[in-house]
Amino acid sequence: MRxxxxxxxxxxxxxxxxxxxxxxxxxxxxxxxxxxxxxxxxIGTFFExxxxxxxxxxxxGTTAVVEVVGSEATEHLLRKGRRGGLWMSVGEIQxxxxxxxYMLLSSAAKIPEFTGAATxxxxxxxxxxxxxxxxxxxxxxxKFFQEFMGLKxxxxxxxxxxxxxxxxxxxxxxxxxxxxxxxxxxxxxGQYKVRLAVVGQGRMLAHQDAVLTxxxxxxxxxxxxxxxxxxxxxxxxxVLIAIITGxxxxxxxxxxxxH
Amino acid sequence: MWNLYLPIAGTSxxxxxxxxxxxxxxxxxxxxxxxxxxxxxxxxxxxxIPSTVAAASDSNQIVAASTSGSYAHWRMGNVDFKMGFLxxxxxxxxxxxxxxxxxxxxxxxxxxxxxxxxxxxxLGIVGFYMFMESLQALRKKGVIEAKKVEAEPGRPSIYxxxxxALPWQMRFEKSGVTLSVLLPLILGVLVxxxxxxxxxxxxxIMxxxxxxxxxxxxxxxxxxxxxxxxxxxxxxTVMQSVTNHNVDLVLAVILLVGSxxxxxxxxxxxxxxxxxxxxxLLASIVLLVMVQIxxxxxxxxxxxxxxxxGH
Numbered sequence: 054m055r056x057x058x059x060x061x062x063x064x065x066x067x068x069x070x071x072x073x074x075x076x077x078x079x080x081x082x083x084x085x086x087x088x089x090x091x092x093x094x095x096i097g098t099f100f101e102x103x104x105x106x107x108x109x110x111x112x113x114g115t116t117a118v119v120e121v122v123g124s125e126a127t128e129h130l131l132r133k134g135r136r137g138g139l140w141m142s143v144g145e146i147q148x149x150x151x152x153x154x155y156m157l158l159s160s161a162a163k164i165p166e167f168t169g170a171a172t173x174x175x176x177x178x179x180x181x182x183x184x185x186x187x188x189x190x191x192x193x194x195x196k197f198f199q200e201f202m203g204l205k206x207x208x209x210x211x212x213x214x215x216x217x218x219x220x221x222x223x224x225x226x227x228x229x230x231x232x233x234x235x236x237x238x239x240x241x242x243g244q245y246k247v248r249l250a251v252v253g254q255g256r257m258l259a260h261q262d263a264v265l266t267x268x269x270x271x272x273x274x275x276x277x278x279x280x281x282x283x284x285x286x287x288x289x290x291x292v293l294i295a296i297i298t299g300x301x302x303x304x305x306x307x308x309x310x311x312h
Numbered sequence: 313m314w315n316l317y318l319p320i321a322g323t324s325x326x327x328x329x330x331x332x333x334x335x336x337x338x339x340x341x342x343x344x345x346x347x348x349x350x351x352x353x354x355x356x357x358x359x360x361i362p363s364t365v366a367a368a369s370d371s372n373q374i375v376a377a378s379t380s381g382s383y384a385h386w387r388m389g390n391v392d393f394k395m396g397f398l399x400x401x402x403x404x405x406x407x408x409x410x411x412x413x414x415x416x417x418x419x420x421x422x423x424x425x426x427x428x429x430x431x432x433x434x435l436g437i438v439g440f441y442m443f444m445e446s447l448q449a450l451r452k453k454g455v456i457e458a459k460k461v462e463a464e465p466g467r468p469s470i471y472x473x474x475x476x477a478l479p480w481q482m483r484f485e486k487s488g489v490t491l492s493v494l495l496p497l498i499l500g501v502l503v504x505x506x507x508x509x510x511x512x513x514x515x516x517i518m519x520x521x522x523x524x525x526x527x528x529x530x531x532x533x534x535x536x537x538x539x540x541x542x543x544x545x546x547x548x549t550v551m552q553s554v555t556n557h558n559v560d561l562v563l564a565v566i567l568l569v570g571s572x573x574x575x576x577x578x579x580x581x582x583x584x585x586x587x588x589x590x591x592x593l594l595a596s597i598v599l600l601v602m603v604q605i606x607x608x609x610x611x612x613x614x615x616x617x618x619x620x621x622g623h
Contacts, residue, residue: 097317098316098317099315099316099317100317100324101315101317102324128619129619129620130617130618130619130620131617131618131619131620132616132617133613133616133617134616136425138610139428139609139610140608140609140611140613141425141428142618145620146617196616197616197617200616201617203615203617204615204617204618204619207614207615238315238317238323239322241322272319273319273562274319276319276561276562277319277320280319280320280559280561284554284555285550285553285554287553287557287559287561288550288551288552288553288559289550290561291553291559291561291564292375292549292550294376294564294565294568295372295373295375295549295564296379298376298380298565298568298569298572299375299379299380299383299568299572300379300380300383302380302572302573302575302576303379303380303384303572304383305576306384306576306580
């Protein structure tokens with residue numbers, strides 16, 4: 054009877070210990086964590102860009118890569134060239150499948166790359182995704198890809214930031230990391246895919262996804278909706294405000310000017 | 313701090329900077345009777361506003377500045393409504409033609425070349441002619457003598473004989489000139505075409521046209537030009553809002569508060585300056601803008617790609 058009780062008791066203890074120690078085991082170590090704070094950025098009246106805190110955990114000895122990607126769209130651009138010795142627009146180029154925003158942050162001083170396979174992030178990966186049409190020759194695509202990158206980087210909408218994620222000392226085989234994602238004032242409203250990739254031994258060991266929402270709120274949202282949905286009313290209101298202001302100013306300065 | 317989000321431009325900008333830009337351009341508007349679009353749009357581009365939004369919002373703020381200016385000049389009896397309406401009718405017809413010309417040129421791939429060359433040539437010709445003419449007048453027998461020359465309705469030149477030979481002569485009391493109805497209509501059409509090609513209100517072309525070709529006195533030119541610009545810009549603002557949705561009301565309101573204040577100060581200062589001094593100042597600004605455009609055409613650009621938008 055007693056032996057029989059002992060036989061029931063030991064497997065229970067083993068299961069309890071397994072559950073207790075489980076999170077520190079190798080299976081859990083491969084599952085990284087990713088948190089965004091805030092996970093929604095509101096564009097209000099005084100918006101001048103925002104910083105989103107990125108934090109999470111990953112197994113010790115690995116590198117974190119966080120990729121933030123906006124929705125794809127076709128951009129209509131003008132290419133500049135020389136006509137009669139003068140620089141001017143000489144044709145239109147459409148850029149397809151370019152994300153509205155592309156940011157890459159890493160915990161390493163150098164953005165990690167895969168060994169023996171194409172690295173799925175960085176500007177080199179974007180070069181394979183982005184296509185061109187319009188007034189350019191196929192052999193000019195590389196040149197205009199670089200120009201496009203330059204244009205976007207100038208607006209701070211495309212950025213590669215090595216060493217932007219800071220790591221803490223390992224604890225129980227896990228390393229915490231954190232960094233700031235700098236969203237410029239020009240960030241378009243929309244949903245952004247945020248992917249944490251844990252890299253080790255030249256390959257991706259695990260990944261975790263999150264969504265960052267950028268939303269226009271309050272007065273800017275009301276005005277933007279009115280401009281897009283009620284164009285005529287918006288135009289008339291704009292003219293009316295301008296005329297009233299002009300008259301008020303004219304009235305305030307009445308008698309003070311005599312041109 | 314002091315930054316405001318512009319919902320249509322999709323970016324944030326310093327309020328003080330915008331107010332300052334509006335004030336400076338409004339000051340010139342009140343001083344010379346030009347809309348200031350040829351100055352404001354490039355300035356807005358320089359501070360990071362997308363070109364289409366800059367041009368459309370600028371036209372909205374010009375509505376305020378020209379309302380304020382027209383009102384001030386109307387009170388002083390400086391608006392020739394008859395002449396203004398004829399130029400306006402011509403301007404609308406010319407503008408419609410100009411838009412069609414641009415469409416054809418765009419299809420042929422030469423639009424930008426024509427726009428840039430027209431810009432440089434017009435600014436160069438207008439600026440140089442005004443500058444030289446005003447300089448000569450100032451060098452003559454001083455202020456009083458120069459005023460007499462300006463007020464003269466016309467000298468017996470070929471041009472004067474030609475315009476006197478045109479049919480439907482009409483007396484324009486306010487301007488003190490007798491001209492054929494056809495002349496302001498034709499000149500309005502020509503300015504309208506050029507303005508549409510260049511994407512500007514055309515004030516900086518209209519002012520010299522009124523002074524030199526319609527022989528109007530400078531103080532009536534300023535008031536009448538502002539009156540005409542007011543209607544042109546109301547039309548552009550409404551059309552841009554309906555078709556392209558790119559009028560940024562926040563941007564326009566800050567600019568217009570600055571520009572209406574600046575316009576009043578400009579109008580006040582202008583009364584202390586002589587017509588030729590005003591003309592030489594405007595000519596200098598026009599020439600500076602021309603040089604700036606010319607330099608941008610000659611020097612290699614930082615990027616070989618630019619966002620498609622207005623000019």
